[in-house]
Amino acid sequence: MDNLPERQNPHAHLRASDTDRDQVVDVLRDALMAGRLTQDEHAERLEQTLQARTLGELEPITQDLAVPGQPFQPVAAASNSPVPIEEPANPSDSFEAMVAVFGGGERKGRWRVKRRINAICVFGGHDLDMTDAVFEGREVTIWAFAMFGGIDITVPDSVEVRNEGVGIFGGFGARGGESPDPNAPVVIVKGIALFGGVGGQVSSRRHKKRFRDQGGQGHGQLH
Template sequence: MAGELTPGAAPGAGDPTRLRISDAERHQVAELLREAAGEGRLDLDELDQRLEATYAARTYADLVPITLDLPSHPQHLRPAAPPTTAPATPRAVSADVVPGPERESHFAIMSGLSRKGLWVVPRHLTILALMGGAELDLRRAKFAADEVTITINAFMGGAQVIVGPHTRVRMEGTGIMGGYSGPSGLVEGHLDETSPVVRIKGVAIWGGVSVERKHL
C-alpha cells in the first residue's frame, strides 16, 4: 500500500539530511545563535524564535534554515593597543591588493562553482554549497583588501580552496557531522608582513571544506 515502509527500511534511509540529530548538535547550533545575537546580528525576538526551532529540530534538514544566513563565529574584539608616543608602523601594502567589490554571494545548489585564474576576491565572499561543490583557486587572484573573509556554508556539499605560498590562512569554520581542514599540502608557506590574510568561516553539516597550499 502507498505510504507503507519497505520491510527492513528505516525512515530517511538513503537521505542523510533526514537522519535524527543529537542534543549535543542542538546545543552547538544554539551557541551559534547566542553568539550572533551578542554581535547584533539577531534581535531578541529572532533569537527566541530560532532557539525554539533549534530545540524542536529533529533532523539535519531542520537545522539548515536556522543558521543559513549566519557566519559561524563572532568577530572577537581585539584588545586595545597600549598607549605609545611613537606612531604605529603602517602595515606594508601587498601588490596583490587591488580595488574590488565589498561583498559577493554565490550558490552551488546541486551543481558546481569554480573560480580560478585572474579574479578579484571581494572583502566579504559568501558561498553556499547545498548538495553541490565549489572550487576557489586563489593562487593568481587579487584581493579587494589585505584581509578578506570567505564564509562557506556546506550542507551535504563541499568546497576546496587553493592558496599559494604567500597567502596567510586563518580557519574559523564549524563542523557538524562535517569538517574544516587545512591548509594542507607539501608546499611550505612563505609569509611576511605583505602576505594577504584569508579568513575562512562557515558551517559544514554533512559536508567538508578543505584548504590546500600549492605552488603558483
C-alpha cells in the first residue's frame, strides 16, 4: 500500500473497537464500488483493517479516500461510564510507581490513573485524588505499602472499591460509594499498612464547596 500522509489525532493511541473497524470496511467497500480502489488495493487495505489494534493504525487506511470537507474520523467505542476511561494502546505499559521516603507525593486534577500503581511510603505519605482523573482501564490495582506513613485515596462515588489489604499495628480499609455504577472502573487496593495507614475520604466531602456550587453529585470514598 502507498505511504499515506499522517494526520495529527490526539486519540491515535486508543484501542480500536469492532465498530471502528466496521466503519473502515464500509468506506473501503464504497471506494471499491466507485472505482477509487482496485481489487488488489481493496484486499490489501481490508487485511490491514482487520489487523489494526489502534485508531492511529486505522486512520491512514482511508485517509486518501475521504470526501473533501468530510474526512473520515474513527470513533472510539461508546462508553456508558460516568468516569472517563481511555484504554492505552499497550495495557502492559500502564504502570506507575510512587515512592515517598521522609517526604510526600501528590496526584490530583486531570491525571491518568494507570492500571497498576505501586505506592510506597516510609515516614512519608501519598495523596491520590481521582476526582477528576482519567482511568486507563476498567480495573485498577493499587499496591500500597505504608510504614510509619499514610496513603490517602479519593475516588468518585460511582467507582467500586475492593479492599484486599492488611493492617499490622496500623489501619487498612477500603470502602466505595453506596451505589457504584456497573459501567465505572473498579479500584482494587492491596498491600500492607505497618505502623501506618491506608485510607481516604469521599470526594464530595473533600471538595464539598465545589460540589455544592456545581450542584454535582457526590463522589465515593475510601476509608
